[in-house]
Amino acid sequence: MIKRAKGFYETFDRKDGSRTTTFCAGCGHGIVHKLIGEAMADLGLQDRTVFVSPVGCAAFCYYYFDCGNVAAPHGRASAVATGLSRVLKDKVVIAYQGDGDLGAIGFNNAFQAANRGERFACFFINNSLFAMTGGQMAPTTMLGQKTTTTPFGRDAARAGYPLRVSEILAQLEAPVYIERVSVADTKRIMQAKKAVKKALEIQRDGKGYAFVEVLSPCPTNWRMDPLKAAEFVTQEMERTFPLGCFRDRSAEGPVKPMPIEVRDLLDLLHASEGGIDPRPDPAFKEKHFKFSGFGGQGVLSLGLVVAESAGKAGRYVSWFPSYGPEQRGGAASASVVMGGKEIGSPAVDTPDVLVAMNQPSLEKFLPTVAKNGTVLYEESIPLRPAAPQGVVALPFPAMRIAEEAGTPKAANTAFLGAMMELRLRDIPEAQVLEALDASFAEKPALVERNRKVYAAARAWAREHLA
Ligand SMILES: Cc1ncc(C[n+]2csc(CCOP(=O)(O)OP(=O)(O)O)c2C)c(N)n1
Ligand code: SF4
Known part of the structure; x- marks a missing residue:
């Protein structure tokens, strides 16, 4: 009698009910x-x-x-x-x-x-x-x-x-x-x-x-x-x-492996300093953000600051960057999803809020904005194509505000200030500022300068947009 080989299951019960192997004769x-x-x-x-x-x-x-x-x-x-x-x-x-x-x-x-x-x-x-x-x-x-x-x-x-x-x-x-x-x-x-x-x-x-x-x-x-x-x-x-x-070389002794630290998944998730466990909040409807612009304008960092501040405020959150060739001047973007329960997908196809810092990204993402969504775009670029029906498109002088506040490169931070006035209000400002400061941990000289841009932008948005 041919015996079942050792190390195999008693029977090979496959999903479709068959019990043989899938191999052809002579394989x-x-x-x-x-x-x-x-x-x-x-x-x-x-x-x-x-x-x-x-x-x-x-x-x-x-x-x-x-x-x-x-x-x-x-x-x-x-x-x-x-x-x-x-x-x-x-x-x-x-x-x-x-x-x-x-x-x-x-x-x-x-x-x-x-x-x-x-x-x-x-x-x-x-x-x-x-x-x-x-x-x-x-x-x-x-x-x-x-x-x-x-x-x-x-x-x-x-x-x-x-x-x-x-x-x-x-x-x-x-x-x-x-x-x-x-x-x-x-x-x-x-x-x-x-x-x-x-x-x-x-x-x-x-x-x-x-x-x-x-x-x-x-x-x-x-x-x-x-x-x-x-x-x-x-x-x-x-x-x-x-x-x-x-x-x-099997007769030689074992090679000593490099020690590798094994960390618990939850440790990794909460490794960022000051991180807290997100709290389920069924009343909080999932929000989708898209931050877009040229590589180098800081759109990925802007998305990260928004995501970090939502995380610090106890939301579930995801941040999903898109760069590649776009880093060299095209439309780089970051998708951020925040919710009251685990995020199903980090992809944002129809943003509730679009921040567009340059023309190509406005053209690319404007038609995708959700009904009743908001578009905040750099004032110096023309609004093309027309905003879809039901979408509010707001020109915002981020570059001018950043320049007048003394840090022309911080136009992305200006958008953060405007967003706080418009669509981010349920994230406490303390968490937003904490996340903003933390993003300059390696360049402390920029902390105060960005705070200044943020404050100027928020004040401008309160007066002109809200
Ligand atoms: C990413 C991806 N590409 C292609 C396939 C299709 N695919 C399934 S089996 C296979 C070939 C397997 O050949 P081989 O590794 O030689 O195994 P053999 O069938 O000869 O035992 C391919 C290309 C796949 N399943 N996934
Ligand atoms: S004989 Fe060839 S086709 Fe058949 S199971 Fe083996 S490898 Fe696959």
Whole structure:
């Protein structure tokens, strides 16, 4: 009788009610799964193991492996494993990745994790193509190999050369163990078994990064029966990807890891000085703000001061900047949401309040302002396009006020003063000033100057706008 492999669940109950694995006949994934499950159980690591599943044909690892399971986005298993192994110091972490997943979209993640010598085992399943999506070329596709995207065979001039990931990682200093094995026949599977076990022993002993590449048949996408597919591995794949051990420092002592401070999430949330727990307040309707202007005008800081002051006043709040190329002169913006309960999304598509400090951002965001919303825009720019119906658009001489108050660069602070008069009144001024002062913690000379601009702007707004 064939027995269930150790380390697996009793039954593989999938959501759709089926109970088998998802693999085709002759697929290598199932064999590698079995080797990992057995090694994990034999070494007594099951209760300590966290398995990171990939996207691809092996996406359902969490239905099979009876241990901790986390599913990673495509290409990100090594990044997720890095995070897990750094935080869960007593756990054994496994990343399992296909060659599309690790060799293409996630190569840099995997490469950098190997280069840092992260403390996890990475199993890299090389079946020479993207299997789950229908057999497209992967970085590991061999020269001349036909795939759905290389119907005449991979051609180096057009598609480059196959990526030999084990050889590349072997150039790095940090990995403890790198070996390429195959699951094409019994002899090779026995060698693969040893390699899998060694990679997990290295984790058990906290020694560092272990990488096992497995040449694995994909009869379905290779359009072969399982026997021919196994032969293809030994006769074709091994010519491009020779088997062997590229690195083994497992006999050396563990590398002493850098101490990493692990902090509670709540600590992090309330780490900012003077931070307080937000208080649920069902009566407070969520408000959406958009602060926009040129990069360098201080729109992101203005948004941050508003967000900080709302936080200090006990609101739930989010601040979401948008820069990138916009930092170099286009429309930079910050979205701020404040509410009486947790914020669902930090994105602001229809602001209740728009602050626009330059023409491009006024043009871009004015049409998006919510009905009954308010637009406060720099007086010296023309109001274009026309404000949508129901929207109040108020020109505000922020630059002039800032200049007259002696700090021309503080036009953003002038907008803060005007907003206090208009739409921020339910945030106490004490908190707004506290947040404003704190934003100049590293330039104390600017605290008083900005307060002056703020006061002048608020007075002007009281007289002319409110
Ligand atoms: C971000 C993202 N891009 C693309 C996809 C589509 N996708 C799903 S599986 C897959 C290929 C997986 O190939 P490989 O990693 O080689 O695993 P195999 O299926 O061969 O085991 C792709 C591209 C996705 N799910 N997510
Ligand atoms: S398509 Fe290929 S890799 Fe995917 S399950 Fe089938 S044989 Fe395995």
